[in-house]
Amino acid sequence: MKWTEDRSLVLSQICLGLFALLLAALDIGCYWAVGWFISLRNMPWQNGAALMAVIYLCSVFGWLLLNKLWGLLRNMKKGVVFAEENVRRLRCVSWCCAGAAAVCLLGCAFYLPLLFLSMAAGFMALIVRIVKNVFQQAAAMKSELDFTV
Template identity: 35%
Template sequence: MCWSNRNSIFLTKIVLLIFAAGYLAVVLTCPLLTDCFVRLSFSAAGISKWLFAATIYAAAVPVGLLLWELWQLLCDIGLEEIFTGDNVRRLRIISWMCFLAALICLLSMLYYVFWGILSACLFFMGLLIRVIKNTFQEAKELKEEADFTI
């Protein structure tokens, strides 16, 4: 079988759907998960499970929007609509959602220091997506110039 861009996009969509299913599972079972975590984790002993639940639910909003925008981006790429204003906007939203989730995790370090690891990863991911967004923006402008040149 020849591996193509179409196959790659299909595989990425499947992985994204699996991730979205995990996201929904965590959101729906959050009180149970946080209760188990606080009971079983030495580092979380004595911390209210509701603090963890509040962090997870607060971060669920930007993560959900991020997943939706990423799905839309993949759909456009599958249609070979790559360097468009919509995709630049989607990448901008994705980067801001990474930064927002990073901020939520950073604030959650007030009660659990290990949120800082996730915060740093999210912040770095937001920066990477921002660089990709800027690249898409430049490519979009070059494409528009080339379209006007005959």
């Protein structure tokens, strides 16, 4: 089977859909999952409540991020790649990662291993930000090329 760019984009969209399903499952089952987790670790219920707050706050960033990534893939499918619209989307994705990192960092006060999640999200924010900068430069170059007669 010949692997084409279109199929690769479809695969990315399927993966995005799967992540959306996982996030929805986490949102719905958060109460029970956290209940099971705190009973497993013998944690006080206050820590469980804080963990739930962290999960729901990160979920807000997660949904926003998935929405922006979906828009980015849709634009790429249309052939619109290096555009100002996509730069804005990537900027938003980067801030979503940074937001999740900040929330997880606050959550460290109740559950220390969240520090690793915070670092991972922060690192991801940095990577996406650099990709955003690359897109920004490419969009400016494309605009110049489009208006070269």
